[in-house]
Amino acid sequence: MRFIITGRNIDITEGLKSAVEEKLGKLDRFFAPETEVNVTLSVEKERQKIEVTIPVKGNIIRSEQVSSDMYVSIDLVEEVIERQLKKYKNKIVDKQQNAAAFAQEYVEKDYDDDEVKIIRTKRFGIKPMDPEEACVQMELLGHNFYVFFNSETEEVNVVYKRKGNTYGLIEPELD
Numbered sequence: 001m002r003f004i005i006t007g008r009n010i011d012i013t014e015g016l017k018s019a020v021e022e023k024l025g026k027l028d029r030f031f032a033p034e035t036e037v038n039v040t041l042s043v044e045k046e047r048q049k050i051e052v053t054i055p056v057k058g059n060i061i062r063s064e065q066v067s068s069d070m071y072v073s074i075d076l077v078e079e080v081i082e083r084q085l086k087k088y089k090n091k092i093v094d095k096q097q098n099a100a101a102f103a104q105e106y107v108e109k110d111y112d113d114d115e116v117k118i119i120r121t122k123r124f125g126i127k128p129m130d131p132e133e134a135c136v137q138m139e140l141l142g143h144n145f146y147v148f149f150n151s152e153t154e155e156v157n158v159v160y161k162r163k164g165n166t167y168g169l170i171e172p173e174l175d
Contacts, residue, residue: 001028001035008042010070016041019071023078024052030085031056041070050077061085126156134159135167 003021005012020039027037031054038053048070054061061084065076128151129137138146138159145160150171158170 001025001031001033001037003037003039005039005041008040010041010043012041016070019074020050023074024081026078027081027085030082043070048073050074052077052081054081128154131157131159131167131169 001024003024005017005020010016020041024037024039035054035056038055040051042049042051046068047066048068049064049066050070050073051064052062061081063077063080063084065073065080067073067076126147126149128149130151131148134146134148134150134157137148138144138161145158147156147158149155150157153171155172157172160168160170162168
C-alpha cells in the first residue's frame with residue numbers, strides 16, 4: 001500500500017508518519033500492493049482528527065475518527081476500516097470487477113456477512129424549492145437531512161446538517 005499523508009494545522013512528524021504507516025499497514029493483507037491510502041491528519045483546538053480514504057475500483061472505503069490524542073485516533077480508524085472490510089466483504093468485492101483491487105487472501109476468505117436489510121420504505125411528494133428553503137424545511141421537521149427537487153438545477157438533491165451549524169448540499173453526478 002502507498003500512503004499519501006497530509007496535515008492540516010499539524011506538522012507530520014516522523015513519529016506520526018511511522019505510526020500511521022505501521023497501524024494502517026496492518027490493512028495491507030486486504031489490498032493489492034499498488035493501493036493508495038489517502039490520510040489527512042488535522043487538529044482543531046483539542047480535536048485530533050484522522051481521515052482515511054481508500055479508493056478501490058467502484059467503491060470508496062472511508063473512515064474518520066476524532067479524539068484528544070492523534071495516536072488514539074489512528075488506532076480507532078484502523079479498527080473501524082478493518083471492521084468495515086470484514087462486514088461488507090461480499091458487498092465490496094464483486095468477484096468479476098473489483099477483485100483486482102484487493103488481496104487474493106481477502107477475496108477468498110469468508111467473513112460473517114451482516115446483510116444490509118431495508119426494513120422500511122417511505123414515499124413522499126416533493127415540490128420544487130431552492131436549497132435554502134430545503135434547509136428551513138429540514139429544520140422545521142427536526143431532521144439531519146432533507147431530500148428535495150432543486151428548482152434551480154431541476155434535479156433531486158439532499159441538504160444535510162454539518163458540524164458547527166452549517167449545511168451541506170449533495171448534487172447527483174452520473175459517472
